[in-house]
Amino acid sequence: MTTDKYMQYDIPTIIQGYAQGYFLMANDGEESLGWYSSRQRALIPLDEKFTYPKSLRRQLNQNRFSVAVNRDFGAVVEGCADRETTWISKELKKIYWGLYEAGWAYSFETWCGDELAGGILGLSIGGAFIGESMFYRIPEGSKVAMVKLVERLRDRSYLLFDAQMNNPHLERFGAYTVKEKLYNTLLQAALKRRCSLF
Numbered sequence: 001m002t003t004d005k006y007m008q009y010d011i012p013t014i015i016q017g018y019a020q021g022y023f024l025m026a027n028d029g030e031e032s033l034g035w036y037s038s039r040q041r042a043l044i045p046l047d048e049k050f051t052y053p054k055s056l057r058r059q060l061n062q063n064r065f066s067v068a069v070n071r072d073f074g075a076v077v078e079g080c081a082d083r084e085t086t087w088i089s090k091e092l093k094k095i096y097w098g099l100y101e102a103g104w105a106y107s108f109e110t111w112c113g114d115e116l117a118g119g120i121l122g123l124s125i126g127g128a129f130i131g132e133s134m135f136y137r138i139p140e141g142s143k144v145a146m147v148k149l150v151e152r153l154r155d156r157s158y159l160l161f162d163a164q165m166n167n168p169h170l171e172r173f174g175a176y177t178v179k180e181k182l183y184n185t186l187l188q189a190a191l192k193r194r195c196s197l198f
Contacts, residue, residue: 011102014095018123018130019191021184023164026089033091041183042166042175044131046158050150051174052143059140060147065110065117067148069197073100076107076119080133088133096132099123106197108152110138110145117141120149127159127193146173152197159190 014024022035044050059065077096081088088096099105109119118141122131129149136142150173153161162183166175178186 025087026092039180040177042163042177044161044163045174046154046161049174052147056143065144068109070107071109073107075116076121079135080121108149110141112138118145120145126191127195128190129153130162156195158195160186
C-alpha cells in the first residue's frame with residue numbers, strides 16, 4: 001500500500017506500520033512512498049553468532065573512532081541517501097526527521113575527531129532496532145559503527161536487530177535470514193520490552 005503526503009506528520013501510523021513488520025521505501029517516483037514487507041527478513045545476531053572481519057579488530061583496538069547517538073542525525077540521513085541509486089527520497093527524509101523529533105529514529109555514529117566517519121540510521125521501537133541504512137565517509141567508519149551498535153544493543157537488553165535485507169557485507173557480521181512468520185514472532189516479543197539507546 002502506498003502513502004500520501006499526510007503521512008509525514010502521522011507518526012503513530014508510521015510506527016504502527018513498522019510494529020506490524022512493514023518498512024517504508026520510496027517508489028520509482030520521487031514523491032511516491034510505499035509500505036513493503038519481505039518473506040525473508042535479515043537479522044543481525046545479538047549473541048555469540050555476531051562476528052566481524054579480523055581486519056577490523058585493529059581499528060577497534062586503536063580506538064581511532066569515537067561513537068555518538070544523534071550528534072548529527074541530519075548528516076547521517078544525507079550520508080545514507082548520497083549514492084547513485086537511493087530509495088531515501090526527499091519525502092522519506094522529512095519522515096525520518098519527524099520520527100527523529102518524536103524520539104523514534106536514531107543515528108548511531110562514528111567520529112574521527114570532529115569528522116563524521118560513518119553511521120547507521122534506524123528506528124528504536126521497544127526492544128527492536130530496525131536498521132534503515134548505513135554509510136561511511138572514512139574507511140571502516142560504518143563497520144566500527146556496526147560493532148559498537150551491537151554492543152550497545154546488547155547492553156541495553158534489545159532483543160532484535162532488524163537489517164531488513166541481507167547482502168554479502170552484512171553476512172560478514174553474521175547476518176542471517178528468517179521467514180516472515182518467525183520475524184513477526186520475534187518482533188512482537190521485542191516490542192514488549194522498554195529499551196533505549198541512551
